[in-house]
Each structure stands twice: as structure tokens, then as C-alpha cells.
Amino acid sequence: MAEPVIFEARDLQVRFGQAKVLRGVNVVIRRGEVVAVLGANGSGKSTLIRSLVGIQEPSGGTVVRPDPARIGFVPQRASAAGGIPATAAEVVASGMLTGRRMWLPRGWRARAVAALDEVGLADRADDATIHLSGGQQQRVLIARALVRDPEVLVLDEPLAGVDAASQHHLAMTLGQLIRHGLTVVVVLHEIGDFAPLITRAIVLRHGVIVSDGRPPLAAPGHDSPGHIHQHLHDARTNELTTQIEEHESGFNQFAPQIDGLTNHHHGG
Numbered sequence: 001m002a003e004p005v006i007f008e009a010r011d012l013q014v015r016f017g018q019a020k021v022l023r024g025v026n027v028v029i030r031r032g033e034v035v036a037v038l039g040a041n042g043s044g045k046s047t048l049i050r051s052l053v054g055i056q057e058p059s060g061g062t063v064v065r066p067d068p069a070r071i072g073f074v075p076q077r078a079s080a081a082g083g084i085p086a087t088a089a090e091v092v093a094s095g096m097l098t099g100r101r102m103w104l105p106r107g108w109r110a111r112a113v114a115a116l117d118e119v120g121l122a123d124r125a126d127d128a129t130i131h132l133s134g135g136q137q138q139r140v141l142i143a144r145a146l147v148r149d150p151e152v153l154v155l156d157e158p159l160a161g162v163d164a165a166s167q168h169h170l171a172m173t174l175g176q177l178i179r180h181g182l183t184v185v186v187v188l189h190e191i192g193d194f195a196p197l198i199t200r201a202i203v204l205r206h207g208v209i210v211s212d213g214r215p216p217l218a219a220p221g222h223d224s225p226g227h228i229h230q231h232l233h234d235a236r237t238n239e240l241t242t243q244i245e246e247h248e249s250g251f252n253q254f255a256p257q258i259d260g261l262t263n264h265h266h267g268g
Contacts, residue, residue: 003030006066006152006183007052013060014047014207021047023207024061031151034184034197036215039204045187046076046156048204052185053154066152069098072145074155077137088132088140089125092116095144115147116140119173135166139173152183159188167193191215 007029014022021044029035029052039045050056053073054065065071086094092112096104105111116122119139129137138158145153153174159167171193178184178197191198195215203211 003032005029005064006031006033007185008064009048009052009061010063011061012048012051012058012063014044014051014056015059021207022051022058025204025207025209027202027209027212029152029183029185031183032181034178034199035186036191036194036198036201037185037187037204038190038201040189043204044207045204049154049156049185049187069148070151072148072150072153074138074141074145074153074158076157076160077134077141085128085130087126088116088121088129088143089113091129091140092143092147095147111147112143115143118146118177119143120169133163133166135162135169138162138166138170142170142173146177150182152185153177155184155186157187157189159192171197 005028007027009025009027012022012025012027013020025044025048027048037045037049047056051058051063052065053071054063054068055073089109089112092115093104093108095115096108096111113122113125116125119142121136121139121143124132124136129140132140142153142155142158158170162170174184174186174194175197184197186194188194191201198215200213201211201215202209
């Protein structure tokens with residue numbers, strides 16, 4: 001018996017002005033899958049993810065998704081010259097806020113620390129995020145998504161601007177979550193350290209899916225975590241090795257929530 005459907009897109013189309021970013025995409029993602037969405041810059045992979053979770057309004061077609069409260073979305077880390085002076089626990093707690101509830105529930109701190117513990121950062125709960133490394137900041141964002149107790153975790157380019165050691169730590173963190181049964185959808189330029197975790201790879205090019213199936217095999221002799229070099233040999237997708245542009249640290253996309261949270265927390 002097939003697992004329940006988490007996301008389903010039928011003839012999904014997205015336009016920005018005259019530009020067609022997604023051109024009739026059909027995809028079904030089921031519970032328990034670990035799906036990598038791959039493609040070069042401009043292929044439409046982030047737009048697909050944002051459409052699936054409900055951030056981007058489609059221009060055509062339909063999308064079936066879980067209740068938004070059951071989706072843990074981890075956006076790309078913001079590019080910013082500085083950062084929001086909030087602690088890791090406060091950033092995670094902002095994930096408990098919604099458009100309908102802009103105050104924290106009782107026991108919010110214990111929940112935030114528990115989520116940080118899931119990503120190995122409980123000991124950094126009171127540290128300002130601007131003092132954390134890029135990889136640690138990314139794990140804080142994952143904890144922010146996990147604090148919602150999601151049915152599915154969706155990550156948009158979590159490896160952007162993260163060094164090799166931190167990529168390995170992120171892969172280990174996700175591996176633990178997947179072993180506990182979490183469904184994961186992750187946008188990547190190349191699979192890298194995530195290779196042992198991925199059960200399916202969807203490859204986009206120019207807004208259409210050009211491949212959907214088992215992930216590519218690791219090169220011989222490079223199948224240990226931290227040393228996996230993935231290459232898609234299809235000529236249509238050789239752009240996947242494009243250098244990832246470095247992102248500055250920052251959490252500016254969460255500024256309104258965190259500002260409200262810190263004012264509440266400090267009695268301001």
C-alpha cells in the first residue's frame with residue numbers, strides 16, 4: 001500500500017511578469033520520502049518548493065499540501081551585513097508564532113531548548129545568533145522549523161555559504177531526524193554529504209522536470225559521509241556543479257517575529 005501523499009502538484013505553472021519559471025510541473029511526494037530537488041540557478045527549484053509550501057501563489061495548476069502548521073519550512077539564510085541580536089532560543093521560539101497567534105505559549109523556552117537539542121545546539125540556547133557559525137545558524141533555523149512538530153521538513157538550499165565541516169554536521173542532524181520518520185524535501189545544487197540520506201532526486205531545468213527517480217550513485221571510492229562527490233552525468237544537468245554563491249549570515253526574514261518576541265520576553 002502506498003504511503004499517504006504529502007504534496008501533490010498538477011500542471012503547476014508560475015510566471016513572474018512575462019517569464020515562465022515553472023512550466024506545467026507534475027509531482028507527488030509521499031510520507032517517508034527524502035527528496036532532493038536539484039537544478040542550476042534559475043531552473044525553478046526554489047520556486048517549486050515555495051509553491052508547494054504555499055509561499056508562492058501559482059499562476060496555474062493545483063497544489064495539495066498539509067495544513068501549514070504541519071509544514072516545517074527552512075528558508076535560505078538571509079544575505080545581510082549584520083544580524084538580528086536575538087538568542088538561538090528566541091529565534092527558535094519565533095517559530096511558535098503564527099498570523100493568528102502572536103504571543104508565546106506557556107513553556108515556550110523548554111520547547112525551544114528541546115528543539116535546539118534535536119540539532120545538537122541546546123548548549124548555545126542563550127548565545128546570540130550573530131555569534132554562531134553559518135552551519136550553526138542553519139541548524140538554529142532547522143530547530144525553528146522542528147519546534148512546530150512538523151509532518152514534513154522542507155529546506156531551501158541549506159548548504160549555501162556553509163563550510164564542508166558544517167555540511168557534514170547538517171547531514172548528520174538530518175539523518176537523525178529521518179531515522180525518526182520525518183519526511184524531508186531539500187533543495188540542493190549537488191547532493192554531496194546528503195547522498196546517503198536521499199531516496200529520490202527531482203531535477204529541474206528551465207522550469208520543467210527532466211529527471212525524477214533514484215539519486216545518482218556516488219563515485220567509486222567516495223561513498224563515505226563527508227567524502228561523497230555526486231555528479232549527474234546527464235548533459236542536461238551538468239550545470240549542477242555551479243559554484244554556490246556565498247551568503248552572509250543573518251536572520252532578517254524573521255525580524256518582525258523576533259522583534260515582537262524579544263519585546264514580549266523582556267517586557268518591552
